[in-house]
Amino acid sequence: MPPVADVLDITQLRRSCASCGLRELCLPAGINGDDLARLDATVRDKRTLERGKALYRVGDAFHSLFVVRSGALKTFVLNEEACQQVIGFHLPGEIVGVDALASGRHASQAEALERTSICELPFSELERVTSQIPTLHRQLLRVISREVVQEHQHLVTMGQQQAQVRLAIFLKSLADRYETLHRDGSHLMLPMSRQDIASYLGLVVETVSRLFTRFETMGILAVQRKSVTVLRPDLLAQLCRPVDGDVATGKASQPASN
Amino acid sequence: MPPVADVLDITQLRRSCASCGLRELCLPAGINGDDLARLDATVRDKRTLERGKALYRVGDAFHSLFVVRSGALKTFVLNEEACQQVIGFHLPGEIVGVDALASGRHASQAEALERTSICELPFSELERVTSQIPTLHRQLLRVISREVVQEHQHLVTMGQQQAQVRLAIFLKSLADRYETLHRDGSHLMLPMSRQDIASYLGLVVETVSRLFTRFETMGILAVQRKSVTVLRPDLLAQLCRPVDGDVATGKASQPASN
DNA sequence: AGGCCTTTTTGACGCCAATCAATTGCTGCC
DNA sequence: GGCAGCAATTGATTGGCGTCAAAAAGGCCT
Numbered sequence: 001m002p003p004v005a006d007v008l009d010i011t012q013l014r015r016s017c018a019s020c021g022l023r024e025l026c027l028p029a030g031i032n033g034d035d036l037a038r039l040d041a042t043v044r045d046k047r048t049l050e051r052g053k054a055l056y057r058v059g060d061a062f063h064s065l066f067v068v069r070s071g072a073l074k075t076f077v078l079n080e081e082a083c084q085q086v087i088g089f090h091l092p093g094e095i096v097g098v099d100a101l102a103s104g105r106h107a108s109q110a111e112a113l114e115r116t117s118i119c120e121l122p123f124s125e126l127e128r129v130t131s132q133i134p135t136l137h138r139q140l141l142r143v144i145s146r147e148v149v150q151e152h153q154h155l156v157t158m159g160q161q162q163a164q165v166r167l168a169i170f171l172k173s174l175a176d177r178y179e180t181l182h183r184d185g186s187h188l189m190l191p192m193s194r195q196d197i198a199s200y201l202g203l204v205v206e207t208v209s210r211l212f213t214r215f216e217t218m219g220i221l222a223v224q225r226k227s228v229t230v231l232r233p234d235l236l237a238q239l240c241r242p243v244d245g246d247v248a249t250g251k252a253s254q255p256a257s258n
Numbered sequence: 259m260p261p262v263a264d265v266l267d268i269t270q271l272r273r274s275c276a277s278c279g280l281r282e283l284c285l286p287a288g289i290n291g292d293d294l295a296r297l298d299a300t301v302r303d304k305r306t307l308e309r310g311k312a313l314y315r316v317g318d319a320f321h322s323l324f325v326v327r328s329g330a331l332k333t334f335v336l337n338e339e340a341c342q343q344v345i346g347f348h349l350p351g352e353i354v355g356v357d358a359l360a361s362g363r364h365a366s367q368a369e370a371l372e373r374t375s376i377c378e379l380p381f382s383e384l385e386r387v388t389s390q391i392p393t394l395h396r397q398l399l400r401v402i403s404r405e406v407v408q409e410h411q412h413l414v415t416m417g418q419q420q421a422q423v424r425l426a427i428f429l430k431s432l433a434d435r436y437e438t439l440h441r442d443g444s445h446l447m448l449p450m451s452r453q454d455i456a457s458y459l460g461l462v463v464e465t466v467s468r469l470f471t472r473f474e475t476m477g478i479l480a481v482q483r484k485s486v487t488v489l490r491p492d493l494l495a496q497l498c499r500p501v502d503g504d505v506a507t508g509k510a511s512q513p514a515s516n
Numbered sequence: 517a518g519g520c521c522t523t524t525t526t527g528a529c530g531c532c533a534a535t536c537a538a539t540t541g542c543t544g545c546c
Numbered sequence: 547g548g549c550a551g552c553a554a555t556t557g558a559t560t561g562g563c564g565t566c567a568a569a570a571a572g573g574c575c576t
Contacts, residue, residue: 085413087414098399098402099410100403101399102401102403102406127392127396131395137385137395144359144402145356147406148406151409151413152335152366154413155412158416161562163562199417203563204565205523206525207562208524209524209526210526225524241337452553462535463554464533464534466554467554468556471555483554
């Protein structure tokens with residue numbers, strides 16, 4: 001089956017934030033009229049990446065920030081030879097490339113998980129426009145902040161030492177994010193491989209596979225390769241906390257009551 | 259023994275970025291003259307926090323970003339009852355509070371690990387000044403980006419499934435950061451508890467304790483409670499990669515050569 | 517359709533780190 | 547100084563997840 005939605009996305013590639021379905025989530029939020037036109041002008045080609053293609057690589061010189069328009073990206077860093085650690089998955093409306101601002105070179109690699117449409121924001125132009133539009137400046141920081149919050153939640157997930165909890169949190173957060181995009185969060189088409197999920201969660205691929213099977217046995221999911229249906233959202237949510245009620249991980253020092 | 263440096267910091271609490279030892283690392287970098295004076299004016303009281311005191315808590319309304327001037331902070335989120343996951347440790351020159359930009363409320367809590375001096379940057383004033391000084395705007399993004407990069411490295415650490423590697427990476431990065439501050443990276447005075455380290459690394463406190471002992475037995479460290487001396491930086495660096503040469507974690511899918 | 521390759525799944529096994537429990541060593545407070 | 551309380555260390559035990567191995571299921575090309 002041809003991905004109809006994607007084809008439409010490509011044919012509708014216009015330089016128009018105003019007509020974008022993401023305008024309430026993305027940089028245009030709270031911006032109107034002439035300002036929006038000025039933002040529009042900074043958005044370079046809305047590129048399309050095929051599955052597996054890199055948007056940027058480690059060490060690439062920094063020129064632009066990018067916003068996912070449709071599809072999905074993964075970002076990862078390379079540990080040693082060919083060993084990659086997945087940092088994040090990025091859905092429409094989310095920004096990537098921020099880590100390159102510090103050094104002027106990308107510290108990670110971004111790659112398309114499926115056919116993905118991208119808005120490129122050349123940084124020099126973006127800077128010029130944000131200095132003219134205070135609202136846009138604030139919105140840029142807000143979008144970056146969203147990424148930071150998401151990474152914090154990822155860290156919390158990795159802090160969980162039970163593999164089952166980690167996968168439950170991952171699936172739940174993915175469902176929530178799709179619902180933010182006004183899509184059905186109970187029918188997930190996972191664009192990433194089991195290996196990517198494993199790397200993202202700090203597990204091995206066999207464990208992830210076994211957990212999918214376990215969740216199916218428990219009646220929580222219906223799994224068919226990349227198609228995952230959440231049958232019992234309530235039970236999935238329950239699994240997101242460690243071994244029902246027991247406090248597993250660290251309550252740290254409280255030297256003063258403040 | 260009274261911490262002489264800290265006392266000096268407190269008495270010298272002046273509203274002067276120009277005279278700050280961090281000016282090359284912090285927001286003032288690359289800014290001069292009148293612009294620096296304008297930045298200075300936005301920096302509210304340079305507060306001092308005693309050990310254990312919170313700078314902000316989860317749910318607090320967002321007003322300001324903060325920069326550590328001296329001392330150290332930890333940031334964490336609360337999982338369930340009293341169960342905290344440490345997100346990061348923040349040394350002088352580093353910014354905290356960015357995660358609150360997205361929602362207008364702090365998503366994490368920041369707490370002093372020792373007596374800590376803070377520069378408060380009220381966001382509304384900061385915004386006004388950054389819109390006037392393009393260099394400062396870029397520098398703000400750069401400092402935020404530094405935090406993002408550091409969190410990426412933290413994620414890589416958490417992705418490591420060997421506890422020994424995690425602690426080695428943690429100690430090495432801490433040493434590196436102290437050296438960036440022109441301090442001796444071989445004599446560390448860890449301001450955080452073992453429990454904090456454990457939470458930060460996704461381990462339990464007993465494991466962390468055993469690893470310190472093991473590193474001492476291996477002749478890599480001299481450990482005396484919070485005082486840690488790196489005797490063999492070379493060996494410590496070696497431990498930062500998993501089981502010498504063997505590729506442990508996931509090399510993920512490579513669907514296309516690009 | 518057939519064959520090759522990759523991804524995913526399943527099984528058996530062993531090890532590392534979590535868990536439980538107890539002791540030691542600080543720090544602060546009375 | 548002595549006691550209380552917490553932090554840190556150490557030991558014994560268990561279980562969960564990584565490791566190794568192999569089979570099954572898709573995917574893709576010819």
